[in-house]
Amino acid sequence: MNIYGSTISQLERGLDFSATKGKAISQNIANVDTPNYKAKNVSFKDVLSSVQSTTLEAYRTNPRHLSFKSTSSHSGVFNYANLRYRQDGNGVDMDKEQADLAANQIYYNALVDRINGKFNTLQNVIKGGGR
Template sequence: MNLFGSMITQLERGLDYSATKGKAISQNIANIDTPNYKAKNVSFKEVFANVQANSLEAYKTDERHINFKPNTAHSGVFNYSNLRYRQDGNGVDMDKEQADLAANQIYYNAVVDRINGKFNTLQNVIKGGR
Protein backbone atom coordinates (compact mmCIF):
# COMPACT_ATOMS: atom_id res chain seq x y z
CA MET A 1 0.00 0.00 0.00
CA ASN A 2 1.37 3.37 -1.02
CA LEU A 3 0.56 5.77 1.82
CA PHE A 4 1.17 8.97 -0.08
CA GLY A 5 -0.09 7.91 -3.47
CA SER A 6 1.43 8.81 -6.80
CA MET A 7 0.47 12.48 -6.53
CA ILE A 8 3.36 13.29 -4.17
CA THR A 9 5.77 11.54 -6.52
CA GLN A 10 4.48 13.51 -9.49
CA LEU A 11 4.73 16.76 -7.56
CA GLU A 12 8.29 15.83 -6.60
CA ARG A 13 9.09 15.41 -10.29
CA GLY A 14 7.59 18.86 -10.90
CA LEU A 15 10.03 20.28 -8.35
CA ASP A 16 12.88 18.43 -10.09
CA TYR A 17 11.84 20.04 -13.39
CA SER A 18 11.71 23.47 -11.78
CA ALA A 19 15.16 23.01 -10.23
CA THR A 20 16.64 21.90 -13.57
CA LYS A 21 15.06 24.85 -15.35
CA GLY A 22 16.34 27.20 -12.64
CA LYS A 23 19.89 25.88 -13.12
CA ALA A 24 19.69 26.42 -16.87
CA ILE A 25 18.40 29.97 -16.42
CA SER A 26 21.11 30.72 -13.84
CA GLN A 27 23.80 29.45 -16.21
CA ASN A 28 22.42 31.63 -18.98
CA ILE A 29 22.42 34.73 -16.77
CA ALA A 30 25.91 33.98 -15.45
CA ASN A 31 27.24 33.68 -19.02
CA ILE A 32 25.59 36.83 -20.37
CA ASP A 33 29.02 38.28 -21.30
CA THR A 34 30.68 35.06 -22.48
CA PRO A 35 31.47 35.17 -26.21
CA ASN A 36 29.89 32.37 -28.29
CA TYR A 37 27.86 31.06 -25.33
CA LYS A 38 24.58 29.54 -26.46
CA ALA A 39 21.55 29.82 -24.20
CA LYS A 40 20.19 26.65 -22.59
CA ASN A 41 16.58 25.75 -21.97
CA VAL A 42 14.69 22.84 -20.44
CA SER A 43 11.92 21.09 -22.33
CA PHE A 44 8.99 20.21 -20.09
CA LYS A 45 7.81 17.75 -22.73
CA GLU A 46 11.11 15.83 -22.58
CA VAL A 47 11.22 15.81 -18.78
CA PHE A 48 7.56 14.73 -18.55
CA ALA A 49 8.05 11.96 -21.14
CA ASN A 50 11.04 10.74 -19.14
CA VAL A 51 9.01 10.66 -15.92
CA GLN A 52 6.18 8.82 -17.63
CA ALA A 53 8.57 6.25 -19.13
CA ASN A 54 10.29 5.65 -15.79
CA SER A 55 7.02 5.28 -13.91
CA LEU A 56 5.66 2.48 -16.11
CA GLU A 57 5.68 -0.98 -14.66
CA ALA A 58 5.13 -4.12 -16.65
CA TYR A 59 2.78 -6.81 -15.36
CA LYS A 60 4.48 -10.18 -15.60
CA THR A 61 2.46 -13.37 -15.48
CA ASP A 62 5.52 -15.60 -15.49
CA GLU A 63 8.91 -15.18 -13.83
CA ARG A 64 10.61 -15.99 -17.13
CA HIS A 65 9.24 -12.85 -18.77
CA ILE A 66 11.76 -10.15 -19.61
CA ASN A 67 11.86 -7.21 -17.21
CA PHE A 68 10.53 -3.96 -18.55
CA LYS A 69 13.21 -1.26 -18.52
CA PRO A 70 12.55 2.19 -19.96
CA ASN A 71 15.09 4.14 -21.96
CA THR A 72 17.86 5.90 -20.10
CA ALA A 73 17.00 9.23 -18.54
CA HIS A 74 17.20 12.38 -20.62
CA SER A 75 17.64 15.61 -18.72
CA GLY A 76 15.53 17.66 -21.13
CA VAL A 77 18.21 20.39 -21.33
CA PHE A 78 19.08 21.63 -24.80
CA ASN A 79 21.05 24.48 -26.36
CA TYR A 80 19.88 27.03 -28.87
CA SER A 81 22.82 26.33 -31.20
CA ASN A 82 21.86 28.71 -34.04
CA LEU A 83 20.75 31.64 -31.91
CA ARG A 84 22.80 34.86 -31.79
CA TYR A 85 21.73 38.08 -30.15
CA ARG A 86 25.01 39.98 -30.23
CA GLN A 87 28.02 40.43 -32.46
CA ASP A 88 30.23 38.24 -30.22
CA GLY A 89 27.98 35.22 -30.88
CA ASN A 90 26.34 35.15 -27.45
CA GLY A 91 22.81 33.77 -27.55
CA VAL A 92 21.45 35.00 -24.20
CA ASP A 93 18.58 37.50 -24.11
CA MET A 94 18.49 38.96 -20.60
CA ASP A 95 14.84 40.06 -20.84
CA LYS A 96 13.75 36.54 -21.84
CA GLU A 97 15.84 34.99 -19.06
CA GLN A 98 14.31 37.27 -16.43
CA ALA A 99 10.81 36.47 -17.68
CA ASP A 100 11.59 32.73 -17.64
CA LEU A 101 13.03 33.06 -14.13
CA ALA A 102 9.84 34.75 -12.89
CA ALA A 103 7.62 32.13 -14.56
CA ASN A 104 9.72 29.31 -13.10
CA GLN A 105 9.46 30.84 -9.62
CA ILE A 106 5.67 31.03 -9.91
CA TYR A 107 5.54 27.38 -11.06
CA TYR A 108 7.81 26.31 -8.18
CA ASN A 109 5.68 28.14 -5.60
CA ALA A 110 2.50 26.57 -6.99
CA VAL A 111 3.94 23.05 -6.74
CA VAL A 112 5.21 23.68 -3.20
CA ASP A 113 1.77 24.98 -2.17
CA ARG A 114 0.16 21.85 -3.63
CA ILE A 115 2.57 19.58 -1.74
CA ASN A 116 1.89 21.50 1.48
CA GLY A 117 -1.83 21.01 0.91
CA LYS A 118 -1.36 17.27 0.47
CA PHE A 119 0.68 16.99 3.67
CA ASN A 120 -1.80 19.17 5.60
CA THR A 121 -4.61 16.86 4.50
CA LEU A 122 -2.60 13.84 5.60
CA GLN A 123 -1.83 15.49 8.93
CA ASN A 124 -5.53 16.26 9.42
CA VAL A 125 -6.41 12.62 8.77
CA ILE A 126 -3.77 11.41 11.23
CA LYS A 127 -5.09 13.75 13.92
CA GLY A 128 -8.63 12.51 13.34
CA GLY A 129 -9.97 15.83 12.09
CA ARG A 130 -9.14 17.81 15.23
Protein backbone atom coordinates in the same frame (compact mmCIF):
# COMPACT_ATOMS: atom_id res chain seq x y z
CA MET B 1 0.63 1.59 2.27
CA ASN B 2 0.58 4.36 -0.29
CA ILE B 3 -1.85 7.03 0.90
CA TYR B 4 -1.71 9.41 -2.05
CA GLY B 5 -0.89 7.03 -4.85
CA SER B 6 1.72 8.60 -7.08
CA THR B 7 0.68 12.22 -6.44
CA ILE B 8 3.56 13.11 -4.13
CA SER B 9 6.16 11.51 -6.38
CA GLN B 10 4.79 13.31 -9.43
CA LEU B 11 4.85 16.62 -7.59
CA GLU B 12 8.41 15.84 -6.54
CA ARG B 13 9.37 15.25 -10.18
CA GLY B 14 7.76 18.58 -11.06
CA LEU B 15 9.92 20.24 -8.43
CA ASP B 16 12.98 18.50 -9.87
CA PHE B 17 12.10 19.86 -13.31
CA SER B 18 11.62 23.35 -11.92
CA ALA B 19 14.95 23.20 -10.09
CA THR B 20 16.73 22.04 -13.26
CA LYS B 21 15.10 24.81 -15.28
CA GLY B 22 16.05 27.34 -12.59
CA LYS B 23 19.70 26.23 -12.80
CA ALA B 24 19.70 26.61 -16.58
CA ILE B 25 18.15 30.09 -16.34
CA SER B 26 20.67 31.10 -13.65
CA GLN B 27 23.56 29.94 -15.83
CA ASN B 28 22.19 31.92 -18.75
CA ILE B 29 21.84 35.09 -16.66
CA ALA B 30 25.32 34.63 -15.14
CA ASN B 31 26.84 34.28 -18.62
CA VAL B 32 25.00 37.15 -20.28
CA ASP B 33 28.32 38.91 -21.02
CA THR B 34 30.35 35.81 -21.92
CA PRO B 35 31.36 35.80 -25.60
CA ASN B 36 30.15 32.78 -27.60
CA TYR B 37 28.02 31.46 -24.71
CA LYS B 38 24.95 29.63 -25.98
CA ALA B 39 21.80 29.87 -23.90
CA LYS B 40 20.52 26.67 -22.28
CA ASN B 41 16.94 25.62 -21.80
CA VAL B 42 15.10 22.67 -20.29
CA SER B 43 12.50 20.83 -22.32
CA PHE B 44 9.49 19.85 -20.21
CA LYS B 45 8.42 17.43 -22.92
CA ASP B 46 11.73 15.53 -22.77
CA VAL B 47 11.73 15.44 -18.96
CA LEU B 48 8.09 14.31 -18.88
CA SER B 49 8.61 11.61 -21.48
CA SER B 50 11.61 10.19 -19.61
CA VAL B 51 9.63 10.16 -16.35
CA GLN B 52 6.54 8.65 -17.93
CA SER B 53 8.49 5.96 -19.69
CA THR B 54 9.90 4.73 -16.40
CA THR B 55 6.79 5.06 -14.23
CA LEU B 56 3.77 4.31 -16.41
CA GLU B 57 2.80 0.78 -17.10
CA ALA B 58 -0.11 -0.22 -19.28
CA TYR B 59 -2.54 -2.97 -18.43
CA ARG B 60 -2.20 -5.25 -21.43
CA THR B 61 -4.93 -7.77 -22.11
CA ASN B 62 -3.14 -9.07 -25.16
CA PRO B 63 0.61 -9.69 -25.62
CA ARG B 64 0.44 -7.79 -28.91
CA HIS B 65 -0.51 -4.55 -27.13
CA LEU B 66 2.24 -1.95 -27.00
CA SER B 67 4.09 -1.28 -23.77
CA PHE B 68 4.64 2.24 -22.43
CA LYS B 69 8.14 1.45 -21.20
CA SER B 70 11.17 2.95 -22.84
CA THR B 71 14.88 2.64 -22.11
CA SER B 72 15.78 6.18 -23.15
CA SER B 73 16.58 8.75 -20.52
CA HIS B 74 17.23 12.43 -21.16
CA SER B 75 17.97 15.25 -18.75
CA GLY B 76 15.92 17.65 -20.86
CA VAL B 77 18.67 20.30 -20.90
CA PHE B 78 19.75 21.53 -24.30
CA ASN B 79 21.41 24.61 -25.71
CA TYR B 80 20.66 26.77 -28.69
CA ALA B 81 23.80 26.04 -30.71
CA ASN B 82 23.07 28.35 -33.66
CA LEU B 83 21.42 31.21 -31.79
CA ARG B 84 23.18 34.59 -31.61
CA TYR B 85 21.77 37.79 -30.17
CA ARG B 86 24.93 39.88 -30.29
CA GLN B 87 28.05 40.30 -32.38
CA ASP B 88 30.21 38.45 -29.81
CA GLY B 89 28.21 35.26 -30.41
CA ASN B 90 26.36 35.32 -27.10
CA GLY B 91 22.92 33.71 -27.31
CA VAL B 92 21.30 35.03 -24.11
CA ASP B 93 18.21 37.22 -24.41
CA MET B 94 17.94 38.85 -20.99
CA ASP B 95 14.26 39.76 -21.38
CA LYS B 96 13.37 36.15 -22.21
CA GLU B 97 15.45 34.85 -19.30
CA GLN B 98 13.77 37.18 -16.82
CA ALA B 99 10.33 36.17 -18.09
CA ASP B 100 11.27 32.48 -17.89
CA LEU B 101 12.62 33.00 -14.38
CA ALA B 102 9.34 34.59 -13.23
CA ALA B 103 7.23 31.85 -14.85
CA ASN B 104 9.41 29.12 -13.33
CA GLN B 105 9.11 30.71 -9.88
CA ILE B 106 5.31 30.77 -10.16
CA TYR B 107 5.32 27.12 -11.25
CA TYR B 108 7.63 26.14 -8.38
CA ASN B 109 5.51 27.99 -5.79
CA ALA B 110 2.34 26.31 -7.08
CA LEU B 111 3.93 22.87 -6.70
CA VAL B 112 5.16 23.68 -3.19
CA ASP B 113 1.68 24.88 -2.21
CA ARG B 114 0.15 21.67 -3.57
CA ILE B 115 2.61 19.47 -1.66
CA ASN B 116 2.00 21.49 1.51
CA GLY B 117 -1.74 20.93 1.07
CA LYS B 118 -1.19 17.18 0.76
CA PHE B 119 0.96 17.08 3.89
CA ASN B 120 -1.47 19.30 5.84
CA THR B 121 -4.28 16.90 4.97
CA LEU B 122 -2.17 13.98 6.12
CA GLN B 123 -1.28 15.80 9.34
CA ASN B 124 -4.96 16.52 9.97
CA VAL B 125 -5.80 12.83 9.55
CA ILE B 126 -3.01 11.81 11.92
CA LYS B 127 -4.21 14.28 14.57
CA GLY B 128 -7.70 12.83 14.40
CA GLY B 129 -9.66 15.09 12.09
CA GLY B 130 -9.19 18.52 13.67
CA ARG B 131 -10.07 17.90 17.30
